[in-house]
Amino acid sequence: MINPEFKMDDLIDGEELTDKQKKILLSAIESFSEKGFAATSTSEIAKKAGVAEGTIFRHYKTKKELLLAIVTPVIAKFVAPFILKDLQKVMDQDFEQFEDFLKAILENRRDFLIKNLPTVKILVQEIPFHPELKELFQEHIGLRIYERFTKLVDHYQAKGQIIEIPAYSVIRMVLSSIFGYLIARYMILPEADWDDDAETERTIQFILHGLAGPNSKN
Amino acid sequence: MINPEFKMDDLIDGEELTDKQKKILLSAIESFSEKGFAATSTSEIAKKAGVAEGTIFRHYKTKKELLLAIVTPVIAKFVAPFILKDLQKVMDQDFEQFEDFLKAILENRRDFLIKNLPTVKILVQEIPFHPELKELFQEHIGLRIYERFTKLVDHYQAKGQIIEIPAYSVIRMVLSSIFGYLIARYMILPEADWDDDAETERTIQFILHGLAGPNSKN
Amino acid sequence: MINPEFKMDDLIDGEELTDKQKKILLSAIESFSEKGFAATSTSEIAKKAGVAEGTIFRHYKTKKELLLAIVTPVIAKFVAPFILKDLQKVMDQDFEQFEDFLKAILENRRDFLIKNLPTVKILVQEIPFHPELKELFQEHIGLRIYERFTKLVDHYQAKGQIIEIPAYSVIRMVLSSIFGYLIARYMILPEADWDDDAETERTIQFILHGLAGPNSKN
Amino acid sequence: MINPEFKMDDLIDGEELTDKQKKILLSAIESFSEKGFAATSTSEIAKKAGVAEGTIFRHYKTKKELLLAIVTPVIAKFVAPFILKDLQKVMDQDFEQFEDFLKAILENRRDFLIKNLPTVKILVQEIPFHPELKELFQEHIGLRIYERFTKLVDHYQAKGQIIEIPAYSVIRMVLSSIFGYLIARYMILPEADWDDDAETERTIQFILHGLAGPNSKN
DNA sequence: CATGAATGAGCATTCATTCAT
DNA sequence: GATGAATGAATGCTCATTCAT
Numbered sequence: 001m002i003n004p005e006f007k008m009d010d011l012i013d014g015e016e017l018t019d020k021q022k023k024i025l026l027s028a029i030e031s032f033s034e035k036g037f038a039a040t041s042t043s044e045i046a047k048k049a050g051v052a053e054g055t056i057f058r059h060y061k062t063k064k065e066l067l068l069a070i071v072t073p074v075i076a077k078f079v080a081p082f083i084l085k086d087l088q089k090v091m092d093q094d095f096e097q098f099e100d101f102l103k104a105i106l107e108n109r110r111d112f113l114i115k116n117l118p119t120v121k122i123l124v125q126e127i128p129f130h131p132e133l134k135e136l137f138q139e140h141i142g143l144r145i146y147e148r149f150t151k152l153v154d155h156y157q158a159k160g161q162i163i164e165i166p167a168y169s170v171i172r173m174v175l176s177s178i179f180g181y182l183i184a185r186y187m188i189l190p191e192a193d194w195d196d197d198a199e200t201e202r203t204i205q206f207i208l209h210g211l212a213g214p215n216s217k218n
Numbered sequence: 219m220i221n222p223e224f225k226m227d228d229l230i231d232g233e234e235l236t237d238k239q240k241k242i243l244l245s246a247i248e249s250f251s252e253k254g255f256a257a258t259s260t261s262e263i264a265k266k267a268g269v270a271e272g273t274i275f276r277h278y279k280t281k282k283e284l285l286l287a288i289v290t291p292v293i294a295k296f297v298a299p300f301i302l303k304d305l306q307k308v309m310d311q312d313f314e315q316f317e318d319f320l321k322a323i324l325e326n327r328r329d330f331l332i333k334n335l336p337t338v339k340i341l342v343q344e345i346p347f348h349p350e351l352k353e354l355f356q357e358h359i360g361l362r363i364y365e366r367f368t369k370l371v372d373h374y375q376a377k378g379q380i381i382e383i384p385a386y387s388v389i390r391m392v393l394s395s396i397f398g399y400l401i402a403r404y405m406i407l408p409e410a411d412w413d414d415d416a417e418t419e420r421t422i423q424f425i426l427h428g429l430a431g432p433n434s435k436n
Numbered sequence: 437m438i439n440p441e442f443k444m445d446d447l448i449d450g451e452e453l454t455d456k457q458k459k460i461l462l463s464a465i466e467s468f469s470e471k472g473f474a475a476t477s478t479s480e481i482a483k484k485a486g487v488a489e490g491t492i493f494r495h496y497k498t499k500k501e502l503l504l505a506i507v508t509p510v511i512a513k514f515v516a517p518f519i520l521k522d523l524q525k526v527m528d529q530d531f532e533q534f535e536d537f538l539k540a541i542l543e544n545r546r547d548f549l550i551k552n553l554p555t556v557k558i559l560v561q562e563i564p565f566h567p568e569l570k571e572l573f574q575e576h577i578g579l580r581i582y583e584r585f586t587k588l589v590d591h592y593q594a595k596g597q598i599i600e601i602p603a604y605s606v607i608r609m610v611l612s613s614i615f616g617y618l619i620a621r622y623m624i625l626p627e628a629d630w631d632d633d634a635e636t637e638r639t640i641q642f643i644l645h646g647l648a649g650p651n652s653k654n
Numbered sequence: 655m656i657n658p659e660f661k662m663d664d665l666i667d668g669e670e671l672t673d674k675q676k677k678i679l680l681s682a683i684e685s686f687s688e689k690g691f692a693a694t695s696t697s698e699i700a701k702k703a704g705v706a707e708g709t710i711f712r713h714y715k716t717k718k719e720l721l722l723a724i725v726t727p728v729i730a731k732f733v734a735p736f737i738l739k740d741l742q743k744v745m746d747q748d749f750e751q752f753e754d755f756l757k758a759i760l761e762n763r764r765d766f767l768i769k770n771l772p773t774v775k776i777l778v779q780e781i782p783f784h785p786e787l788k789e790l791f792q793e794h795i796g797l798r799i800y801e802r803f804t805k806l807v808d809h810y811q812a813k814g815q816i817i818e819i820p821a822y823s824v825i826r827m828v829l830s831s832i833f834g835y836l837i838a839r840y841m842i843l844p845e846a847d848w849d850d851d852a853e854t855e856r857t858i859q860f861i862l863h864g865l866a867g868p869n870s871k872n
Numbered sequence: 873c874a875t876g877a878a879t880g881a882g883c884a885t886t887c888a889t890t891c892a893t
Numbered sequence: 894g895a896t897g898a899a900t901g902a903a904t905g906c907t908c909a910t911t912c913a914t
Contacts, residue, residue, distance in 0.1 A: 176398020210428025474692035616830020646864030
């Protein structure tokens with residue numbers, strides 16, 4: 001959980017991609033996130049990347065394949081830390097309190113999201129229009145994360161730190177709060193003057209008490 | 219707050235619109251929400267509406283104007299109940315408890331959102347790509363609602379029902395939780411088997427305790 | 437058989453086609469027959485027709501549809517005189533001799549082919565690459581004509597004017613000779629100095645004696 | 655005439671061609687004959703041949719040169735037996751009867767055509783669109799064959815076996831009949847149930863009697 | 873020799889928009 | 894007010910060809 005994916009992050013832009021390919025990817029990410037997938041033309045991407053239009057199609061058979069090449073790794077990478085084999089073990093030891101766990105995960109995934117903001121933006125915006133994306137997303141997030149998270153919720157419910165409601169409700173609330181913060185922070189009002197530490201802390205406390213229920217004592 | 223906008227709703231589809239115009243609007247809403255604004259062609263809308271392509275442009279100078287015609291009233295209508303002159307008065311009387319207010323508003327706005335789901339979907343999806351929309355949105359939601367809501371938050375904070383944190387944080391958390399639920403419910407997993415009443419209640423309790431802070435006693 | 441299809445011919449270029457549509461058709465015929473279907477670009481056709489490229493696609497959904505619009509009527513029109521109800525009757529009366537029949541049909545169909553040379557050229561050249569065309573051709577020529585022709589062959593065989601070989605062999609030989617002449621005349625060596633009357637007569641005599649067999653007496 | 659071109663045939667695929675070159679040629683022949691020259695892409699040929707795209711252009715400067723490399727030898731090879739120095743001699747001795755000559759030549763050239771069907775198909779289909787091909791063809795077939803054939807026709811006309819009509823008419827009729835058969839047999843209705851021996855015999859008799867004219871006596 | 877990444881012109885087709893009827 | 898033919902720029906994509914490795 002602590003381990004940042006400093007290696008994984010480089011997978012997208014690093015791993016065995018030619019210089020031109022990287023430029024294409026980068027340009028596509030920029031344009032897609034700014035104007036949306038459908039409103040971005042391949043010629044525009046080519047121009048921005050400084051390559052011929054044909055070059056794009058040598059690497060990605062279709063425009064959609066280019067989209068998937070951008071967006072697929074982001075899903076995998078987002079999920080990765082949740083399926084580390086020793087997650088549970090580490091957790092039991094390190095995070096006796098749900099609060100500690102929450103802080104760790106929020107910090108870790110927030111860093112990831114911030115670093116991958118444009119890509120995540122693309123993913124979020126395009127999911128409704130591409131069934132394959134939706135499937136991919138549900139398979140990874142919906143299954144991988146849900147599974148792990150359920151155990152965690154059970155764990156903290158047994159300890160009395162989380163109210164007795166279904167795990168999926170807990171997950172929804174936690175994610176809503178976290179993403180709600182990130183979306184407001186980085187997408188809706190990025191130009192506002194944010195006190196990140198304070199807001200993060202507030203969000204954590206909100207979740208914590210929200211999930212602690214009436215018997216909140218700390 | 220109780221007052222349903224049975225009149226307002228009809229504004230979109232009703233007020234002085236010819237039959238063809240209604241059909242165009244309806245077809246555009248369907249297509250935009252299914253495939254996105256940029257990926258929808260005017261010819262497709264025309265076909266679906268059973269009108270000639272030219273007819274669309276007789277009523278809406280550009281495709282974008284058509285988008286705005288769809289999306290603008292939804293913003294206005296969503297905000298409407300918050301600016302009813304007697305909101306505050308009604309509120310003081312009817313909702314002594316923050317919980318009651320929350321229930322009322324969630325129920326009311328949820329019904330609105332469900333009824334206008336496709337239009338809201340369009341709004342949410344297109345906002346990032348159209349500065350005018352973003353402005354419109356910030357102006358209405360960001361100012362109207364923020365303003366009113368701040369007073370409300372003050373009100374309940376004075377009563378000790380809400381923890382002492384900035385109003386904008388409260389607003390963010392409440393909206394995150396509500397929209398998080400609605401998005402999960404109607405956009406991400408609409409096909410799942412939801413117990414709406416239970417989930418709504420849980421969401422309200424989550425917000426309530428999350429905002430009550432440590433001194434949660436009920 | 438004598439009746440020329442002065443009306444039918446006009447069907448292609450006449451019947452309810454807008455001016456632009458006619459120009460498109462004419463330009464496409466010219467280009468297709470000169471450079472082949474695959475080697476002709478729609479932009480070239482548009483330029484030659486003096487219309488915008490989009491206009492072509494308003495009338496013909498695809499380039500292939502344009503090809504079919506050109507080539508289909510030619511098949512129908514070529515076959516038409518063979519399925520005139522009164523063909524047989526007329527024939528019995530007018531053409532006691534196979535020679536007379538041959539002369540009449542060759543003359544009639546030759547005129548047709550000459551008048552439709554570019555279109556026929558397109559048809560002949562594209563048939564091998566378009567299964568639909570092949571089917572259409574076999575259905576019309578292969579069935580309609582074959583059927584009628586078989587009866588004719590029987591008729592003249594009964595009269596002892598044609599040797600006793602299968603009708604399909606007769607048909608093949610007659611068509612080979614006729615088309616062989618026309619192809620040599622108009623496609624392979626159009627620039628040579630042809631004595632059309634003499635060549636036609638020789639071709640007819642060739643077929644006649646070839647089909648009369650050993651007992652040729654005239 | 656009897657001499658099969660077992661050496662010549664190998665010219666195309668044999669003589670000093672690298673393995674890759676042969677594969678390229680073979681793949682090109684297959685694709686060209688199936689889809690036509692213009693509709694076949696070099697990348698497709700490369701893929702089918704299992705070579706890199708660049709390799710094609712190492713051997714053939716342009717796509718058209720590849721076409722010519724395929725199609726030129728077929729012309730030469732088709733003509734070859736007609737220009738064997740001893741053709742005339744052999745002929746005089748072996749084929750007293752025009753019928754014998756006809757049988758020999760039809761059989762021989764038919765075998766050749768069948769063996770080279772795809773290549774011949776390409777030649778026939780592309781001739782109209784490539785002036786160089788047309789020239790090449792006229793030069794070889796039109797001159798070589800015409801020249802030789804004229805003498806032959808004279809020869810048999812002198813013997814009274816062929817009617818007194820211009821040699822070019824004779825040639826046209828003979829070739830029309832032969833090619834008419836082959837085209838029907840192998841291109842138009844290859845899937846039909848053909849009695850090759852009978853049809854060949856009928857075709858020969860047709861030509862024979864057709865050319866014998868009224869004084870047909872055998 | 874062979875490769876395959878790179879090119880940019882060209883392709884069929886679609887687009888939002890206009891305008892005469 | 895409504896039509897739909899017409900437009901030409903733009904789109905995603907393919908092409909034959911080149912060239913550094």
